[in-house]
Amino acid sequence: MTQDARKIRLIMELRQQGIADTEVLSAIERVPREVFVSSSFVDQAYENTALPIEEGQTISQPYVVAFMTQALEVKPRMRVLEIGTGSGYQAAVLARLCRRVFTIERYRSLLRRAEEKFKAARINNIVTQLGDGANGWPDLAPFDRIIVTAAAPEVPPALKEQLSDKGGVLVVPVGRDSQAQHIVRIVRNGDDFTEESLLPVRFVPLVAGVVRNGAGLS
Numbered sequence: 030m031t032q033d034a035r036k037i038r039l040i041m042e043l044r045q046q047g048i049a050d051t052e053v054l055s056a057i058e059r060v061p062r063e064v065f066v067s068s069s070f071v072d073q074a075y076e077n078t079a080l081p082i083e084e085g086q087t088i089s090q091p092y093v094v095a096f097m098t099q100a101l102e103v104k105p106r107m108r109v110l111e112i113g114t115g116s117g118y119q120a121a122v123l124a125r126l127c128r129r130v131f132t133i134e135r136y137r138s139l140l141r142r143a144e145e146k147f148k149a150a151r152i153n154n155i156v157t158q159l160g161d162g163a164n165g166w167p168d169l170a171p172f173d174r175i176i177v178t179a180a181a182p183e184v185p186p187a188l189k190e191q192l193s194d195k196g197g198v199l200v201v202p203v204g205r206d207s208q209a210q211h212i213v214r215i216v217r218n219g220d221d222f223t224e225e226s227l228l229p230v231r232f233v234p235l236v237a238g239v240v241r242n243g244a245g246l247s
């Protein structure tokens with residue numbers, strides 16, 4: 030089967046799994062996931078599974094990327110903050126749907142690789158930062174949308190503070206590692222936050238501190 034045929038099969042599977050937002054499906058169709066997986070997993074780029082990347086992290090399952098992106102309700106003019114760049118794939122999908130994506134990763138090595146992949150995929154509206162995403166990006170706040178792609182035991186307060194107070198949406202997996210985690214969606218209006226739990230998931234944990242490794246990466 031060709032990669033194109035595998036990709037079509039994946040899109041059909043996502044539709045069957047309840048992803049109905051055609052903008053989200055077309056963003057997934059247009060982002061080359063094979064660029065973002067590790068080279069030894071290129072054959073599995075369009076399988077509906079999470080795959081290992083460097084530093085013991087993972088590129089999320091396409092269904093989970095689609096589900097979280099749909100839950101975020103991104104509009105074209107929006108500025109979106111992502112915590113946990115990882116492979117860069119989720120950021121690339123978001124970049125197709127909004128004006129600008131700001132993404133924070135704690136491993137320098139992963140961030141450098143992701144930056145190279147954005148270039149390879151000709152994506153120009155992603156701004157990266159090495160940092161601890163639990164602090165958000167205060168200088169650039171507020172954000173219309175915030176997505177966290179690592180599980181936090183509780184929602185980092187800084188992220189709630191940096192959410193637009195006019196219908197800002199935060200989507201985050203909440204729960205401790207190896208215990209029940211759920212994707213939670215928080216909507217902010219003024220100082221009122223409504224919270225709903227959407228989907229059981231398994232994410233790598235949100236970890237404090239920055240790792241300045243991989244300085245020699247090209």
Ligand code: SAH
Nearest residue numbers: 088113115116119134135161162178235236
């Ligand atoms: N969105 C990614 C998912 C990567 S897995 C993708 O599409 O591939 C989660 C990532 O979150 C890992 O790369 C991990 O290093 C990163 N991470 C964990 N804790 C973090 C923190 N406090 N700040 C920033 N990134 C963090």
